[in-house]
Amino acid sequence: MPSTWFCLAIHSPAPAKLADFWARALGYQIVFxxxxxxxxxxxxEFSHPGMVFAPLDEPRQGKSRLHIELNPDDQDAEVERLIGLGAHRVDIGQPEDAGWVVLADPDGNEFCVLAPWRHPLEPE
Incomplete structure (x- = not known):
């Protein structure tokens, strides 16, 4: 039997602050x-996967090898909302006409906000 995805763990120098950002960004709540x-x-408290933020004393070095991609209904509005929560735009070399916007959370972890996308077979 394969494993079940439980959570994404992220180390942070300020785990409570980063958890608050991501909870507000995703409409999640603090469960522990x-x-x-x-x-x-x-x-x-009963749903998974979630995210766990754990203390880390040393700063992150280099580019993130893993990032989150968000799929909003309105990309421009979501980018502005996330910036209002504490994210900021970053340039990682993405093309100017990319269908995504690269942001970084308050710890500098990059993530993408995609143009709205639906699977062609997904009901409207």
């Missing part, structure tokens, strides 16, 4: 705060 400063978010 641990004794070592770790914070977990998810749709609710």
């Amino acid at each position: 705060e641990g004794p070592q400063g770790e914070v977990a978010i998810a749709k609710d």
